[in-house]
Amino acid sequence: MSAKPFLRIDNIRKRFGPIIASDGVTLEIDEGEIHALLGENGAGKSVLMSMICGMVRPDEGEIVYRGQSVRFNSPREAIRQRIGMVHQHFMLVPNLTVAENYILGQGSALKVINDMDKVHAKIRELSDHYALDVRPDALIEDLSVGEQQRVEILKVLFHGIDLLILDEPTAVLTPQETDRLLALMGELVKDGKTVVFISHKLDEVMRVSNRISVMRDGRVVHTVNVAETDARALARMMVGRDVGMELPRSPAAPGRIVLSVENLTCRSETGLPAVRGVSLDVRAGEIVGIAGVSGNGQTELSLALSGLLPVDAGRVVLNGTDITGLEPARINASGFSHIPEDRHKHGIVLSLSLSENTILQRYDQPPFAARGMLNRRAIGEHTRDLIKRFRVKSRDEDQRIGDLSGGNQQKLVVARELARNPDFILVNQLARGIDIGAMEFVMEEMLKQRDSGRAILLISTELEELFAICDRILVMCHGEILGELPPDRSRLDELGLLMAGKTADHLEQPALAG
Amino acid sequence: MEQVNQGVRENVYPQAAQALYRTLSQAAISAVTPIAAVLVALAFGAALLWLNGFNGTDVVTVMIFGSFQDARSVAEILLKATPLILIGAGLCVAFRCSIWNIGAEGQLYVGAIAATFVGTSIDGLSVWVHAPLVMLAGALAGAAWAGIAGYLKVRFQASEIVTTIMLNYIAIILTSYLVTGPMKDASAAYPQSARLVREAWTPRIVSDMRLHIGILVAVVLAVALYIFLQRSSRGFALRVVGLNPHAARYAGMDVRRNVMIAICISGALAGLAGAFEVAGVTHRLYQNISPGYGFEGIAVALLASNNPLAAIISGGLFATLRSGSEVLQITSQVPQVLVLVIQGMVILSVVAFAKFRDILRIAA
Numbered sequence: 001m002s003a004k005p006f007l008r009i010d011n012i013r014k015r016f017g018p019i020i021a022s023d024g025v026t027l028e029i030d031e032g033e034i035h036a037l038l039g040e041n042g043a044g045k046s047v048l049m050s051m052i053c054g055m056v057r058p059d060e061g062e063i064v065y066r067g068q069s070v071r072f073n074s075p076r077e078a079i080r081q082r083i084g085m086v087h088q089h090f091m092l093v094p095n096l097t098v099a100e101n102y103i104l105g106q107g108s109a110l111k112v113i114n115d116m117d118k119v120h121a122k123i124r125e126l127s128d129h130y131a132l133d134v135r136p137d138a139l140i141e142d143l144s145v146g147e148q149q150r151v152e153i154l155k156v157l158f159h160g161i162d163l164l165i166l167d168e169p170t171a172v173l174t175p176q177e178t179d180r181l182l183a184l185m186g187e188l189v190k191d192g193k194t195v196v197f198i199s200h201k202l203d204e205v206m207r208v209s210n211r212i213s214v215m216r217d218g219r220v221v222h223t224v225n226v227a228e229t230d231a232r233a234l235a236r237m238m239v240g241r242d243v244g245m246e247l248p249r250s251p252a253a254p255g256r257i258v259l260s261v262e263n264l265t266c267r268s269e270t271g272l273p274a275v276r277g278v279s280l281d282v283r284a285g286e287i288v289g290i291a292g293v294s295g296n297g298q299t300e301l302s303l304a305l306s307g308l309l310p311v312d313a314g315r316v317v318l319n320g321t322d323i324t325g326l327e328p329a330r331i332n333a334s335g336f337s338h339i340p341e342d343r344h345k346h347g348i349v350l351s352l353s354l355s356e357n358t359i360l361q362r363y364d365q366p367p368f369a370a371r372g373m374l375n376r377r378a379i380g381e382h383t384r385d386l387i388k389r390f391r392v393k394s395r396d397e398d399q400r401i402g403d404l405s406g407g408n409q410q411k412l413v414v415a416r417e418l419a420r421n422p423d424f425i426l427v428n429q430l431a432r433g434i435d436i437g438a439m440e441f442v443m444e445e446m447l448k449q450r451d452s453g454r455a456i457l458l459i460s461t462e463l464e465e466l467f468a469i470c471d472r473i474l475v476m477c478h479g480e481i482l483g484e485l486p487p488d489r490s491r492l493d494e495l496g497l498l499m500a501g502k503t504a505d506h507l508e509q510p511a512l513a514g
Numbered sequence: 515m516e517q518v519n520q521g522v523r524e525n526v527y528p529q530a531a532q533a534l535y536r537t538l539s540q541a542a543i544s545a546v547t548p549i550a551a552v553l554v555a556l557a558f559g560a561a562l563l564w565l566n567g568f569n570g571t572d573v574v575t576v577m578i579f580g581s582f583q584d585a586r587s588v589a590e591i592l593l594k595a596t597p598l599i600l601i602g603a604g605l606c607v608a609f610r611c612s613i614w615n616i617g618a619e620g621q622l623y624v625g626a627i628a629a630t631f632v633g634t635s636i637d638g639l640s641v642w643v644h645a646p647l648v649m650l651a652g653a654l655a656g657a658a659w660a661g662i663a664g665y666l667k668v669r670f671q672a673s674e675i676v677t678t679i680m681l682n683y684i685a686i687i688l689t690s691y692l693v694t695g696p697m698k699d700a701s702a703a704y705p706q707s708a709r710l711v712r713e714a715w716t717p718r719i720v721s722d723m724r725l726h727i728g729i730l731v732a733v734v735l736a737v738a739l740y741i742f743l744q745r746s747s748r749g750f751a752l753r754v755v756g757l758n759p760h761a762a763r764y765a766g767m768d769v770r771r772n773v774m775i776a777i778c779i780s781g782a783l784a785g786l787a788g789a790f791e792v793a794g795v796t797h798r799l800y801q802n803i804s805p806g807y808g809f810e811g812i813a814v815a816l817l818a819s820n821n822p823l824a825a826i827i828s829g830g831l832f833a834t835l836r837s838g839s840e841v842l843q844i845t846s847q848v849p850q851v852l853v854l855v856i857q858g859m860v861i862l863s864v865v866a867f868a869k870f871r872d873i874l875r876i877a878a
Contacts, residue, residue: 308763329766338764346764349757360754360765364747373746396532 004067006031006194007052007163012061014047021047022058023218029163034185034195036205039215039238043435045198046088048215049165052196053085054078084156085165090148094141098134098151099123102158126157130187146177153184164188166197170204174293174461182208202231214238238436247440249447252471255284258455259305259424264314266304274300276479277314282424282455287446289470289487290459293499297479298459299341302428305457306338307331308346319423332361337422339413341429341459343406347413350402354394355383357401358416386415391441407438414442418449425449428459443469463495475499548817548824551867552831552860559856563848573848577838577856580845589725591830591837593795596728597622597787597804599829601811603736603822604783610743610820611776612756617663617678618784619808620685621656625785626792627689628655630697630799633710633792644713648793649731649786656785657778659685664777668770674777682808690801697799707799716794726794732829735783739822752776784808810836813861819868832857 005028014022021044029035037045050056052063054072063070065081072078075085092101099119123136132150140148149169156164166185170178185195185208199205205212206226213223214237222237259282268274274297282288292298303309305316307328316324323331332338340346348357359368359379367378383397390411394404401409410431417425430446431439446469450456459476460466466473470487475498482498485491556578560570581587601618608615632651636644663681666672692698694705716726743749755762755772762769791803814832818824839853 306764327766327768328763329768332766340764345758345760347761349754349761351757352754356750356754359750360761363750363754363765369747372748374750376745398536 005029005064006066008064009048009052010062010064012048012051012058012063014051014056014058020218022051022061024061025215025218025220027213027220027223029194029196030211031194032189032192033210034189034197034208036209036212037196037198037215038202038205038212038234043215043238044218045215046167049085049167049196049198052078052163053083053165055085079156079159079161082160082162083165084159084161084163086149086152086156086167086169088167090152092140092148092151092155095139097137097139098154099136101140101151102155123154123158126154130154130157130184132184146173149173149177149181157188161193163194163196166195168198170199170201174295176293178204202234205234206231247443247447247468249469250451252286252450254286254471255453257281258284258319259457260315260317261305262315262317264301264304264316265312266300266309267312268300269309274479275304278476278479278481279314280457280474280481282457284423284453284455285450286471287450287456287458287469289466289473290457290476290481291461291463291466291473291495291499292459292476293461296477298428298461298476300479301476302338302341302426302459305426306336306340332420335421335423337417337420337425339410339417339425339427339430341432343409343413343432348401348409351400353398354387354392354401354404354412355379355397357412358383358386358419360416361420382419386412386419390415390445405435407434410434411438411442414445418445423454425454425456426459427456429462430458430460431462431465439465463492544819544821544824547867547870548819548828548864551817551863554867555856555859555863558859558863559852562855563852566852568846568848573842573846574856576842576845577835577853579838580841581834581837586723587837589720589723591833592729593725594836595830595833596726596732596790596794597807598811598814598832599729599732599736599826600783600787600790601780601807602814602818602825602829603732603739604780605811605815606818606820606822606825607739607743607752608776608780609815610756611752611772612759613664613667613773613777613780614675615660615663615678615777615780616675616812617660617681617808618780618787618811619804619806620678620682621659621781621784622788622791622804622808623682623685623689624659625652625656625788626799626803627685627692627697627788628652628785629714629789629792630707630710633714634697634708636714637711639713641713641715641717644711645716645793648710648714649716649789652789652792653782653786656788657782659785660777660781661774664774667777668773689799689803693799693801699798705801710793710797714793715797716790718794724795726790728790728794731786731790733826735786736822736826739779743822748772748775784811787811810857813857813864816861817864835860 007029009025009027012022012025023044025044025048027048037049039045047056051058054075054077057071057073065083070081072081078084093104096104099116102123103119120136123134126132127134132154133147134151134154140151143151153164169181173181182204185197188195197209209226211223211225212229212234213220214234215221216238261278261280264275264278266275276297278301280288290298290301300309304311307326307330311325314324315322318334318336321334323334323336344350349360362368363374368375368382380397386392387394387397392404392411392415393408401412404412427446430442443465446456446458458466458470467487467489473485473487473495475482475485475495477499485495485498556574560574562570563573564570581591601622605615605618629648629652633644633648639647659681660678663674663677666677667674690705693707697707699706699708716728718724718726743753751762751767752772752775754765755767755769759769762772787807788803792799796803810832814825814829817828817831835853835857839850842848842853843850
């Protein structure tokens with residue numbers, strides 16, 4: 001495009017203690033483009049963007065914006081220069097309305113309150129223009145994650161920006177919401193704005209961006225035009241080697257039924273019907289997948305199976321023993337492992353060490369405890385062993401688990417759950433928020449577990465994950481299992497229709513459904 | 515296996531050295547910030563006194579060192595430190611489990627009531643039996659009183675902050691009722707209970723000083739609670755429940771049971787503090803048996819970052835400030851409120867410095 005780039009990042013360096021987050025990054029963004037920043041977890045994408053929008057200050061290097069060297073001390077200074085960022089973790093006050101969130105910290109409260117009607121009008125106008133469906137008087141806590149994200153994007157637009165930075169915007173979205181967001185990016189560019197978007201999902205990046213920069217180990221290793229590359233090449237650039245989601249695997253040899261679920265019914269934590277009569281069997285030596293758009297009862301199904309949510313009706317039988325409604329401690333002790341969906345809520349205790357996290361369920365059992373006291377040597381040895389076997393990148397077993405990247409945290413959770421020697425493994429979102437290297441590793445580990453005769457139930461919203469390792473895929477919608485398909489990519493359309501709630505009957509009689 | 519073992523052995527020394535270095539530097543950071551907080555608070559206090567026309571540095575010096583005149587005055591400091599260490603260490607356990615027990619004051623009072631009952635209604639036991647029995651009664655009563663709030667929390671999700679404060683009022687008023695009514699010493703003009711029988715008294719360390727073996731019990735219990743929290747399975751579960759109750763439930767821990775255990779431990783130590791006040795110091799139950807030890811114990815735990823070992827030191831510090839303020843009242847015209855202001859500043863700067871410490875930790 002033009003000779004002078006819109007934004008130029010020149011040899012930026014940033015260290016956090018011993019960790020080098022940016023190791024001399026150089027990057028150019030052109031005006032009016034969608035520029036994707038692709039990279040594994042911990043490659044330094046978020047930190048780089050935080051430096052552009054004034055959240056973090058670089059140690060060295062220069063940021064040149066519209067031909068001028070700039071240095072922002074706060075996000076507000078960046079906004080004043082028309083640069084805005086939407087973070088992965090939303091920065092909204094839950095018990096305020098949309099409009100109230102927008103005017104937070106905007107000069108004199110009295111003046112702003114007088115102008116509240118204008119604020120509402122402006123929000124409505126922007127919302128209509130981009131079809132965002134944001135109501136200025138809606139309370140944040142009443143909104144879904146997807147809605148909150150639109151509120152965040154509109155907030156930045158409300159303050160008036162030319163450069164929009166989105167940090168992993170699709171991580172929390174359903175496929176439909178993702179489509180909507182990608183379309184919105186196109187709209188923004190049409191209005192003359194520039195979008196930088198951070199992701200590690202290849203397909204999305206390929207769909208919307210003009211150019212893609214790949215980051216690895218704190219540097220930009222490649223910048224390419226989308227037209228001149230493909231997903232495989234990008235993946236190779238990301239990890240520095242070839243990856244295919246085709247994992248080598250032998251055909252499954254299903255054995256006896258390990259877990260049998262009959263007519264399971266339960267409600268969500270808010271008391272709404274969530275799982276409506278689900279029945280399924282998982283046999284030894286097979287991986288059964290459950291596909292579905294998030295929010296269709298998968299969370300409640302996994303919580304009910306593991307004893308964290310009361311069961312209203314139905315039965316869960318593990319190894320011939322009825323475990324319905326037992327306390328989690330009893331279920332954990334009967335050969336049941338659970339890799340939870342929400343790692344930070346259920347899976348780990350962020351401020352405890354890796355060692356302490358590996359004994360979460362077995363803290364009072366030998367060899368980790370004797371006569372009521374923890375055996376720190378045994379715990380340390382066990383943890384070191386897991387760290388080594390699962391290649392968890394960490395300083396040592398005494399490091400706080402919260403200091404690790406998401407992928408390494410997940411590896412430790414997987415390691416812990418497998419080390420408990422289970423007969424049945426419940427997995428909800430195996431690879432959420434983790435990088436390709438770690439994803440491939442945990443998937444291969446699951447296949448190994450399958451081959452050694454364990455029964456695995458994998459609940460996921462990522463179809464690639466399901467296709468890659470499952471032996472059969474069940475589809476869940478509105479709390480029911482609507483059908484079963486083989487893991488065959490050629491039947492993707494059928495799968496998509498089932499996920500949308502259209503069963504075979506509907507397919508045969510489209511006139512009735514319409 | 516062989517190879518793995520060898521690999522581990524080769525790395526043991528540098529790893530151990532690194533771990534030691536980290537432990538020491540973390541410990542230094544942990545120790546430096548509360549000390550800095552106290553110094554900053556004292557400096558502010560001196561400035562405040564100066565603004566009020568006093569010689570600030572002199573007054574602060576008296577406040578800290580004024581009470582260290584002789585063995586007897588040191589013994590008096592330790593006497594005051596006893597309930598503060600007990601309550602502070604006990605609260606560390608509750609706070610680590612994220613139980614905000616504000617009711618140590620009330621738990622101290624019921625402990626004192628129970629100790630008085632056991633110490634006055636039984637006679638003819640040996641001191642080896644009676645004195646420990648009094649302590650046990652105090653601890654059990656305190657644990658039971660705290661247990662009420664614990665039960666209301668696990669059964670009805672009632673906020674323990676509210677219920678423990680309410681139970682404080684009940685315990686204090688109950689004490690007033692008892693010493694003016696049912697437990698009143700009929701021969702005395704003032705509202706006070708009968709004197710505890712001599713065998714029920716907490717033995718003194720030196721016969722002509724008031725200091726009793728309670729201080730030793732307090733230190734031993736604080737160390738024991740530290741080991742309990744850091745090294746025992748139950749202590750681990752308490753900490754996990756406090757840090758992330760969802761993960762605790764996922765891991766199969768009984769959240770309610772751990773909550774009950776944590777609040778009852780803190781109540782037991784407060785009740786024991788109450789028993790020592792009666793059996794070790796006053797030998798009778800009075801209306802105002804505690805000058806607010808239960809509330810000051812919260813500050814002791816806070817300054818100790820909820821570490822029972824550190825509560826020994828912070829309890830000693832608050833006892834020193836308390837003694838110093840008494841010396842000040844006798845030797846100068848500094849109003850006691852100013853002393854309270856300085857104590858308040860210590861708490862405020864501890865909170866401010868705790869934030870600062872977190873930042874340092876991340877940087878380290």
